[in-house]
Amino acid sequence: MNMFKTAIKCVAAALLFSSSAYATTINFYNWSEYIPPGLLSRFTEETGIKVVYSTYESNESMYAKLKTYDKNGYDLVVPSTYFISKMKKEDMLQEIDHNKLTNYKNLDPSLLNKEYDLGNRYSIPYIWGATGIGVNTADIDLASVTSWTDLWDPKWKGQLLLTDDAREIFHMALKIQGHSANTQDETELAQAYELLKELMPNVLVFNSDTPANPYIAGEVEFGMIWNGSTYMAQQEDSDITMVYPKEGAVFWMDSLAIPKNAKNVDAVHKLIDFLLRPEVAAEVALEIGYPTPNSAAKKLLPKEFIENKIIFPDAETIANGEFHSDVGEANIIYERYYEKLKAQNL
Amino acid sequence: MNNSSMFKRFSIGILLVWLSVFVLLPNLMIIVTSFLTRDDANLISLTFTLDNYVRLFDPLYFKVLTHSVYMASIATFICLIIGYPFAYTISQLPKKIRPILLFLIIVPFWTNSLIRTYGIKVLLAKKGLLNALLLNLHIIDEPLRMMYTEFAVIFALVYILLPFMILPLYSSIEKIDKSLIEAAKDLGASKFTTFLKVELPLTLPGIIAGMLLVFLPAMGMFYIADLVGGAKNLLIGNTIKTQFLNIRDWPFGSAASITLTVFMAGLLFFYYKVGKSIKNRGNNA
Numbered sequence: 001m002n003m004f005k006t007a008i009k010c011v012a013a014a015l016l017f018s019s020s021a022y023a024t025t026i027n028f029y030n031w032s033e034y035i036p037p038g039l040l041s042r043f044t045e046e047t048g049i050k051v052v053y054s055t056y057e058s059n060e061s062m063y064a065k066l067k068t069y070d071k072n073g074y075d076l077v078v079p080s081t082y083f084i085s086k087m088k089k090e091d092m093l094q095e096i097d098h099n100k101l102t103n104y105k106n107l108d109p110s111l112l113n114k115e116y117d118l119g120n121r122y123s124i125p126y127i128w129g130a131t132g133i134g135v136n137t138a139d140i141d142l143a144s145v146t147s148w149t150d151l152w153d154p155k156w157k158g159q160l161l162l163t164d165d166a167r168e169i170f171h172m173a174l175k176i177q178g179h180s181a182n183t184q185d186e187t188e189l190a191q192a193y194e195l196l197k198e199l200m201p202n203v204l205v206f207n208s209d210t211p212a213n214p215y216i217a218g219e220v221e222f223g224m225i226w227n228g229s230t231y232m233a234q235q236e237d238s239d240i241t242m243v244y245p246k247e248g249a250v251f252w253m254d255s256l257a258i259p260k261n262a263k264n265v266d267a268v269h270k271l272i273d274f275l276l277r278p279e280v281a282a283e284v285a286l287e288i289g290y291p292t293p294n295s296a297a298k299k300l301l302p303k304e305f306i307e308n309k310i311i312f313p314d315a316e317t318i319a320n321g322e323f324h325s326d327v328g329e330a331n332i333i334y335e336r337y338y339e340k341l342k343a344q345n346l
Numbered sequence: 347m348n349n350s351s352m353f354k355r356f357s358i359g360i361l362l363v364w365l366s367v368f369v370l371l372p373n374l375m376i377i378v379t380s381f382l383t384r385d386d387a388n389l390i391s392l393t394f395t396l397d398n399y400v401r402l403f404d405p406l407y408f409k410v411l412t413h414s415v416y417m418a419s420i421a422t423f424i425c426l427i428i429g430y431p432f433a434y435t436i437s438q439l440p441k442k443i444r445p446i447l448l449f450l451i452i453v454p455f456w457t458n459s460l461i462r463t464y465g466i467k468v469l470l471a472k473k474g475l476l477n478a479l480l481l482n483l484h485i486i487d488e489p490l491r492m493m494y495t496e497f498a499v500i501f502a503l504v505y506i507l508l509p510f511m512i513l514p515l516y517s518s519i520e521k522i523d524k525s526l527i528e529a530a531k532d533l534g535a536s537k538f539t540t541f542l543k544v545e546l547p548l549t550l551p552g553i554i555a556g557m558l559l560v561f562l563p564a565m566g567m568f569y570i571a572d573l574v575g576g577a578k579n580l581l582i583g584n585t586i587k588t589q590f591l592n593i594r595d596w597p598f599g600s601a602a603s604i605t606l607t608v609f610m611a612g613l614l615f616f617y618y619k620v621g622k623s624i625k626n627r628g629n630n631a
Contacts, residue, residue, distance in 0.1 A: 067389055166592070343409055
């Protein structure tokens, strides 16, 4: 009997200990491939704050989850610019206290205070990047690729990779036709749809999970790719590279944001501040191959990384491209057309 | 006596609670949602409409539906062609070995089907195992494109769903009264005639059950179409997923899902009718 009691006490103690070992827990919901392994456990060692990390592959799935989780949801998410403005409008985010962020000053001012979130009250830039044309130079002459229209060449029938993202796919057609990639104009979108219909027979695969993989696996030689994915693919196969098309690439920025119903807001600020540290931001950039918005971190990065034009395009290339912003109600027009495009080859 | 009736009530009670909380309630919610209107900010607005069902008749969704039926039918047919001889052979083996073989069919199920689908990617890739084998055997000179094709989707569907065909087939083949086969033999029927006239009709319920168990899930396995079909060989499940995630049209997604459920219920009803008529015929004979 006594032994039984002791056993119960031991179990109770173990339970208590395990729950008190980590006083606070943060649920961090981030894009796949966005955090180097081991980084978050260093944060936990340092602060005693446990981070439960999970990943998504599209803004849409993150948004849908946040909409449906009332409580016990996520404490930190990383939406793209146009989702920041959408979620802000729908009162899904809470203000970030800049006074708690000692490392905020490290950020590049040219990437702050943008239209989607003036004063960065709701979002802290984490990573930015670009979508361009992916090329395997083992099979294709790099000089022959200059424009989004190259993807329309009938010789690519059933061979291209496109990112699985309505906005990025419409970006190509809209840019070719000389329109803004953020258009809400129905006729412009209808024209873009007509052009994209001609592209569909060339598509082999839509992939927004890890577009690098089909290039590395030799399944595709040509199509769309992200600059970070290109960098990753190059570690495996140096023939894979990316071209910034002359009509303008897609640019995006993914920012840290705190959902309205987040708990442990103090702990979340600590994590944001940790991620803004120059050495941490540099490690993230180097691991995943995307440009960092952190100026202090940029100074810590190796020279060949900074000078890699794929990762850090020059100012002219950036000015030529376009960042995506929220298109409001027009978003459903993009998505409905996209649905039709996908069913076209059936 | 009293104890056992208590236990009965308790277990039935648990079952009822389980079914109502995890089956009835979610389905009711989906039914209600399917009559409401899409709302960009709040997902659903409480305005009654039948529009969601009307829109299902859009040629776009009809195209996706027929394509799903086509893919699922091929997968089901292949499962049957492979599954029937397989189940038949197992049922002819000594009783001691049979449980082991059936157990071996179940074992792959212990691994999540998503992980097994990633395994198929490794197998079918351009630089994958199958291509390497064929190249080494000099059967082909150039690696074949198998990934992101209809072939890959059907291959994966057959691989994942084959046990659902084999198990009901096995149980109905095993149940055949051996004396009927002996009687057929005594009356001079050839092996083929015996199979066609005796065994096949008697295993029809197993065949239909297996076909339903393969066909119905095959229409909805969106992750297979996404992973090995390149997210373009759409199944009806992909369209429903897109409504919920990308377009955020939950009412329309619900309507599509309800329609699919009704369609499946119709097939099950057909199965029930066939089963009954076979039974009746058996009784009359």
